[in-house]
Amino acid sequence: MSVQVRPLGGKDFFAWLGLFEGYSEFYENELTDQKALQVWSWIIDKNNSLDGAVAVNEAGDFVGLAHYRTVTRTLSATMGLYLDDLFVAPDARGAGVGHALIAFTKGYAAERGLTQISLITAADNETAQALYDTVGTRTDWVTYEIGV
Template sequence: MTTIDIRLAEEGDFFGWLPLFEAYCRFYETELDDRKALTVWTWLQDEQHPLRAALAVDAEGTPVGLAHFRAVPDTLSATTGVYLDDLYVTEEVRGSGAGRALIEFVHARSAELGQGGVSWITAADNEPAQALYDRIARRTSWVTYEMDA
């Protein structure tokens, strides 16, 4: 059994975080260039920016998963919850509980902020991830819309 610990990303984690973020972008067929990677990393390290990162690390301390998340107000419940922007676990540790542990870590952060919960979206064809999500969360009936810049 793989031992996985979850912790917030720290300043020295860039080179452990980067391959995970690259793989996440590749999975969603999105190009990651140096500018974009450095921008996101800068956000993660800026205490004034809402985006945070949790890392799943193996027994050797190597990052094997990531979760990007941010606090969001929920006007309908007058609470603050958390939006889980990105979740990725390397293929080698999938099925080990690392994805679930990352989501639970983010959920614990939402409890620290108030009574809000955690919400996220995933691609309709990401069925392996949905198998986990369906076990630990409630699938909603909301429909997502996007407008390009």
């Protein structure tokens, strides 16, 4: 499958929404209209650090998405990129779409002088881990969440 990866634009909402629904469903997270609109508003707001890209196949269908944001890296006094969300539509998996989205984010980071891309996935998402093992190095860091 041949795909083109490009930044998300203001007219992409409904096609993006289908992928974001799939991503939310994959992680068993209820996606409400309010949540979807909030995330979309962050993506299209140039004053917000969240940005996004989409993979589009030859037919013009959206088959993958990536959401990412610039972050400070205090110990190295550099800026990095956090790849928050990476999702490939089920019928497009195994065709290089994930690699294409990661390559796009890597180019995005390089163009901006960012030094590292960080990402996480669920401990049981072996498919994502297999992909990430081909493009990065698994770290020794353990992630925690604190509710507020």
